Amino acid sequence: MHARARIPPKRARSAAEDGSAVVDFALIGGLLTVIFLAIVQLTLVLHVRNTLVDAASSGARFGTLADRTAGDAEVRTASLISLTLGERFSEDISVGQSDVGGVATLEITVRAPLPVLGLIGPAGFLEVRGHAALPP
Numbered sequence: 603m604h605a606r607a608r609i610p611p612k613r614a615r616s617a618a619e620d621g622s623a624v625v626d627f628a629l630i631g632g633l634l635t636v637i638f639l640a641i642v643q644l645t646l647v648l649h650v651r652n653t654l655v656d657a658a659s660s661g662a663r664f665g666t667l668a669d670r671t672a673g674d675a676e677v678r679t680a681s682l683i684s685l686t687l688g689e690r691f692s693e694d695i696s697v698g699q700s701d702v703g704g705v706a707t708l709e710i711t712v713r714a715p716l717p718v719l720g721l722i723g724p725a726g727f728l729e730v731r732g733h734a735a736l737p738p
Contacts, residue, residue: 643718643720646717646720650691651730653683653686653687654714654728654730655730655732656682657682657683657686657732658679658711658712658731659734660678660679661676661678661679661680661682662679662732662733662734663734664678665708665710666736666737672697672708676696676697679692679695679710680692683695683712687721688721690714690715690725691714692712692714695710700733705736706736707733707735707736709731709733710731710732710733711730712729712731713728713729714729715728716728
């Protein structure tokens with residue numbers, strides 16, 4: 603006959619450990635959910651910022667074309683922002699001239715809400731600028 607391997611008896615769990623896996627899962631699950639939502643919100647903030655920078659730069663380039671004015675640049679910037687993010691992000695746009703490295707440029711400044719919870723947030727906390735060289 604073959605010798606059977608003896609299997610040690612299972613360690614008895616104490617009554618204090620009963621249900622601890624459920625608590626661990628709930629705590630870790632909640633923490634992971636909060637971390638995931640924070641990463642999604644950070645991604646949204648970066649998306650809004652990059653979209654505003656792109657719209658300001660595009661509007662500035664559009665305003666420096668031979669047959670365009672600074673007013674056209676402001677309208678173009680507002681149009682791009684309204685189409686991508688919404689009207690409330692395009693409410694505070696200013697156009698001016700600046701000097702960057704000795705070159706006269708058209709500068710567009712956009713002040714928009716910083717999205718804190720989804721796209722909702724306090725107004726005027728996110729400020730971006732776009733530049734384009736003015737023709738000589």
